[in-house]
Amino acid sequence: MLTERRAQVLRLIVADYIETATPVGSEQIVKRHRLELSPATIRNEMAKLEEEGYISHPHTSAGRVPSDLGYRYFVEMLMEEPNVSTDEQLRILHQFHQATSELNDWLHLSASVLAQSLRNMAVVSAPRSAQSRFKHVELVSLHDRSALLVVVLQEVKVRQQVLALREAATQDDLGRLSRKLNHLFATLSGGQIISRSGELSPLEEQIAIAIGEIVQTEDVVEFPDPHLEGIRNVLSQPEFARSDRMLDILEALDGRNIARTIPQAQVGEDGVIVIIGTENPENVMHNCSIVLGRYGGASGPSGMLAVVGPTRLPYAKAIATVRYVGSLMTELMMKLYD
Amino acid sequence: MLTERRAQVLRLIVADYIETATPVGSEQIVKRHRLELSPATIRNEMAKLEEEGYISHPHTSAGRVPSDLGYRYFVEMLMEEPNVSTDEQLRILHQFHQATSELNDWLHLSASVLAQSLRNMAVVSAPRSAQSRFKHVELVSLHDRSALLVVVLQEVKVRQQVLALREAATQDDLGRLSRKLNHLFATLSGGQIISRSGELSPLEEQIAIAIGEIVQTEDVVEFPDPHLEGIRNVLSQPEFARSDRMLDILEALDGRNIARTIPQAQVGEDGVIVIIGTENPENVMHNCSIVLGRYGGASGPSGMLAVVGPTRLPYAKAIATVRYVGSLMTELMMKLYD
DNA sequence: CGTTAGCACTCTCGTAGGTCGAGTGCTAAC
DNA sequence: GTTAGCACTCGACCTACGAGAGTGCTAACG
Numbered sequence: 001m002l003t004e005r006r007a008q009v010l011r012l013i014v015a016d017y018i019e020t021a022t023p024v025g026s027e028q029i030v031k032r033h034r035l036e037l038s039p040a041t042i043r044n045e046m047a048k049l050e051e052e053g054y055i056s057h058p059h060t061s062a063g064r065v066p067s068d069l070g071y072r073y074f075v076e077m078l079m080e081e082p083n084v085s086t087d088e089q090l091r092i093l094h095q096f097h098q099a100t101s102e103l104n105d106w107l108h109l110s111a112s113v114l115a116q117s118l119r120n121m122a123v124v125s126a127p128r129s130a131q132s133r134f135k136h137v138e139l140v141s142l143h144d145r146s147a148l149l150v151v152v153l154q155e156v157k158v159r160q161q162v163l164a165l166r167e168a169a170t171q172d173d174l175g176r177l178s179r180k181l182n183h184l185f186a187t188l189s190g191g192q193i194i195s196r197s198g199e200l201s202p203l204e205e206q207i208a209i210a211i212g213e214i215v216q217t218e219d220v221v222e223f224p225d226p227h228l229e230g231i232r233n234v235l236s237q238p239e240f241a242r243s244d245r246m247l248d249i250l251e252a253l254d255g256r257n258i259a260r261t262i263p264q265a266q267v268g269e270d271g272v273i274v275i276i277g278t279e280n281p282e283n284v285m286h287n288c289s290i291v292l293g294r295y296g297g298a299s300g301p302s303g304m305l306a307v308v309g310p311t312r313l314p315y316a317k318a319i320a321t322v323r324y325v326g327s328l329m330t331e332l333m334m335k336l337y338d
Numbered sequence: 339m340l341t342e343r344r345a346q347v348l349r350l351i352v353a354d355y356i357e358t359a360t361p362v363g364s365e366q367i368v369k370r371h372r373l374e375l376s377p378a379t380i381r382n383e384m385a386k387l388e389e390e391g392y393i394s395h396p397h398t399s400a401g402r403v404p405s406d407l408g409y410r411y412f413v414e415m416l417m418e419e420p421n422v423s424t425d426e427q428l429r430i431l432h433q434f435h436q437a438t439s440e441l442n443d444w445l446h447l448s449a450s451v452l453a454q455s456l457r458n459m460a461v462v463s464a465p466r467s468a469q470s471r472f473k474h475v476e477l478v479s480l481h482d483r484s485a486l487l488v489v490v491l492q493e494v495k496v497r498q499q500v501l502a503l504r505e506a507a508t509q510d511d512l513g514r515l516s517r518k519l520n521h522l523f524a525t526l527s528g529g530q531i532i533s534r535s536g537e538l539s540p541l542e543e544q545i546a547i548a549i550g551e552i553v554q555t556e557d558v559v560e561f562p563d564p565h566l567e568g569i570r571n572v573l574s575q576p577e578f579a580r581s582d583r584m585l586d587i588l589e590a591l592d593g594r595n596i597a598r599t600i601p602q603a604q605v606g607e608d609g610v611i612v613i614i615g616t617e618n619p620e621n622v623m624h625n626c627s628i629v630l631g632r633y634g635g636a637s638g639p640s641g642m643l644a645v646v647g648p649t650r651l652p653y654a655k656a657i658a659t660v661r662y663v664g665s666l667m668t669e670l671m672m673k674l675y676d
Numbered sequence: 677c678g679t680t681a682g683c684a685c686t687c688t689c690g691t692a693g694g695t696c697g698a699g700t701g702c703t704a705a706c
Numbered sequence: 707g708t709t710a711g712c713a714c715t716c717g718a719c720c721t722a723c724g725a726g727a728g729t730g731c732t733a734a735c736g
Contacts, residue, residue: 025699038709043700061699061716101500138476140490146674148494152478156486158498162439162674175517232588235581243573243581250570336484336500363728376680381729399687399728680735686728695720706709 002052002073009045010054011078014066018312021238023063068277071289071311075274079316084324088117096328101336103156107227110305110329115230117321120237120309122230123258125223127155127301127333132218134185134193137211139174147174149207151214154187155301156336157224159214166206177204181211190216223259223304239287239310252284261285262292262306272319272326277311289313293322295329305329340390340411347383348392349416352404356650359576361401406615409627409649413612417654422662426455434666439674441494445565448643448667453568455659458575458647460568461596463561465493465639465671470556472523472531475549477512485512487545489552492525493639494674495562497552504544515542519549528554561597561642577625577648590622599623600630600644610657610664615649627651631660633667643667 002010012033016024026039026046035042046064049055054070066074084092095113099106107124114122136152145168151159169177181204185193194212197205218224231253240246252261261282263275275290289311296302305326307318340348350371354362364377364384373380384402387393392408404412422430433451437444445462452460474490483506489497507515519542523531532550535543556562569591578584590599599620601613613628627649634640643664645656 023699027699039699040709040711041707044708047701057700059716060701061697061714063699101502102498103500136476136478138474138488140474142494142674148490148496150476150488150490150496152486152488156480156500158486158488158496160440160496162441162494164439179513232585235588236585241581243579243584246581246584247570247574250573361728365728377728378680378682379678382679385730395729397687398730399685399726401728678736680733682732682734683730684732685730688725688727690725691723693720693722696718698715698717700713700715702713703711704709705711706707 006045014074023065025063071276075315084320111227111229119233121234123306124227125304126225127303129301134188137181139178141171144168167203272322291318291322293326295326344383352412361403363401409614413653422658449565449567457571459572461644462565463642464563465641467639471525475519477516479509482506505541575648610660629656629660631664633664
C-alpha cells in the first residue's frame with residue numbers, strides 16, 4: 001500500500017505519460033502541476049516507487065515511465081472514472097442513429113465509433129450464444145442438382161452455403177423440404193439436428209447434416225466475425241514509430257487471429273475488464289493493453305467489444321466509453337431482436 | 339523505339355531492380371550477366387536511356403532505377419511472360435481444393451493464394467452483374483412486429499436486414515407473403531420491384547420497397563465485398579521501410595476505399611491490365627502498381643482480382659498468376675453456380 | 677565511329693568524437 | 707522530512723571523415 005503522497009506522484013506520472021508519451025521527470029512534474037514540493041522530494045518518492053516496481057527508468061538519465069504494475073495500481077486505485085462527456089455522448093448517439101438495421105452494419109459502426117473516440121483500435125464481435133440454435137432454413141434452387149442453403153440462427157445470424165445435391169430437385173421440392181425441416185428442427189442445436197438426420201430420406205439427410213454442421217461451427221468460434229477498426233490509430237502512436245514494431249503488431253492482427261490475443265476472460269453483466277501489457281499471456285501483446293466489455297442481455301446472445309492500444313492507453317476514458325457504447329449496443333439489440 | 343542493345347540494358351536494369359530493390363550500377367550489370375561489354379559502354383547506353391526517360395538517378399552517384407515509363411516499356415516489349423510453374427500450379431490447386439462452397443470463403447482463399455504467391459497484396463471482389471436481379475426472398479419472424487428479411491440475388495449473394503413491420507404478422511403470414519413475392523418478383527431488378535410495389539397491400543409494399551432497395555444498392559457498389567490480403571507483405575517491402583510511408587499506404591487502404599484506388603478500367607475476357615505508378619489517377623498509389631484481372635464468364639456476373647505492390651513488382655509472374663488464378667475462379671464459379 | 681581505360685568527382689553510409697540538456701542520485705544542510 | 711547543490715550519466719544531435727559505389731568526361735584504341 002502506498003502512502004497518500006506517493007500515490008499522488010504515481011498518479012501524476014501515469015497521467016502525464018499517457019498524455020505526452022515521453023518519460024516524465026521530477027522537475028517537469030512540479031512545474032506542470034504547480035506542486036508545493038521541490039523536485040528533490042519528488043525524486044525521493046520516485047526512487048521508492050521504482051523500488052516497489054511501479055515505475056521504471058528507460059535509462060539512467062531519463063524520466064520515469066509507469067510499469068504494468070503502475071498502470072494496474074492507477075486503474076484500480078487512482079483513476080477517477082469519468083462519465084463520457086455530454087458532447088461525446090451526443091456525438092456517439094448521433095452516429096448510432098445512422099445505423100441501419102443490419103447487424104453487421106452496426107457492429108462495424110460501433111467499432112468505428114470506439115476507435116475514433118479513443119484514437120486507438122477497437123474490436124467488436126458479433127453476438128454469440130452459449131449454444132447456438134437453429135431457427136430457419138431456406139433452400140434456393142440454382143440448378144437441378146445444386147442449391148443455395150440459407151440458414152438463420154436464433155441469434156439472427158444468417159449463414160449460407162452452396163450444396164451439390166445428392167439427387168435432382170426443383171424449387172418446389174426444395175420449398176416443401178425447407179418447410180418440413182423448419183418444422184422438424186425448430187430451436188434445436190447442431191448436434192441434435194445431426195443426430196436426428198438418420199430418420200430422413202437421403203436428400204433430406206444430406207441437407208440436415210449440412211445444417212447441423214453450420215449450426216455447430218458457430219459454437220466453436222469464440223469471437224465470431226470480429227470487426228476491427230482503427231489499426232492506423234494504433235500504428236501512428238509513437239511507440240510503434242519503428243517500422244519493425246509496426247509489422248509485429250500487424251502480424252498479430254492481420255490474420256484474423258485477434259481472438260488469440262484477446263483472452264476470453266469472464267466479463268460480468270455490466271463489467272469492463274482491463275488487461276495490461278504482460279498480464280496478457282500472448283507475447284505480441286506485451287506492450288499493449290486491452291479494455292474489454294460486453295453487450296447483450298444477461299441471458300441470451302452476447303458479444304464482446306474492446307479497445308486495444310499501447311499500454312499507454314487513456315484507461316479512464318476507455319473504460320467509460322466502452323461501458324457507454326456497450327450499453328447502447330445492448331439497448332439496440334434488445335430493440336431489434338427481442 | 340529503342341535499339342536492340344539499349345532495350346536489353348533496360349531489361350536487365352528492370353529485372354535486377356525488381357529482384358534486389360537497390361539501384362543498379364553499370365559494373366554490377368556486366369558482372370551479374372557476364373556481358374561482353376565494358377561498364378563504360380553500358381554507362382553510355384544508360385545515359386541515353388535516362389535522356390529518353392526510361393530510367394533515373396536517385397542521386398549523382400547511385401545506380402539507375404527504372405522510371406514508370408521504363409517499367410511500362412518492360413511490360414509491353416521486353417518481358418517474357420512465363421507460365422506459372424508446374425510446382426506453383428500444384429500448390430495453388432491444392433489450396434483451391436480445400437475451398438468450401440461458400441462464396442466468401444473462396445474469394446478469401448483466392449486473395450490469400452495470390453498474396454502469398456507474389457509476396458504482395460491481393461484484392462479480390464465478389465462477383466457482380468451489370469444489373470443485379472432478385473432471385474428469392476424469405477421472411478423470418480422475430481417478434482410479432484419485426485422480421486428478418488433475407489434476400490437472395492441472382493448472383494447467389496445473400497443480403498439480410500431486420501425490419502420493423504408496419505403491422506403484426508405471424509410466421510405463417512410471412513411465409514405466405516414470401517411465396518407471393520417470390521412469384522411476383524422473380525428475376526426483376528430493384529427498380530422494377532419498387533415500381534410495382536404500389537399495387538400491393540401496405541405490409542407487402544413495405545417489404546417490396548425494402549427488397550427493391552437492397553437489390554438496387556448492389557448496382558451502386560463497384561467492387562462489392564473486397565477481400566484484402568497480404569497488407570503485411572507490401573508493408574515489409576523496403577520501399578515502405580519508413581513508417582510514415584506505411585501510414586500513407588494504410589490510409590489508402592484502411593477505409594475500405596480500395597475501390598477508388600483501383601481504376602475501373604475495362605478488362606477484357608481473358609485480359610489482364612497493368613497500371614504502373616503515376617498512371618494511376620489516385621495520388622496515394624503513385625509509387626504502387628496494380629495488376630488487374632477478372633473472373634467469371636463472358637456474360638453474367640463477374641468479379642475483379644488484383645495484385646497490388648510497389649512499382650517494383652514482379653510483373654511477369656504477377657500477370658501469369660493473376661491469369662491463372664482468375665481462370666480457376668471462373669471455372670469454380672461455373673461449376674458451383676451454373 | 678563505336679568501344680574502352682583512366683580518372684576526377686559526387687554522394688551515401690557508417691563510424692567516431694564532441695557538445696548539450698535533461699534527469700538522476702547522493703550528500704549535507706536546513 | 708525537506709531541500710539546495712553538485713557530480714555524473716546517457717541519449718539526442720551535430721560534425722567530421724574515410725570508404726565504397728557509381729558516375730561523367732576525356733582521350734586513346736581498333
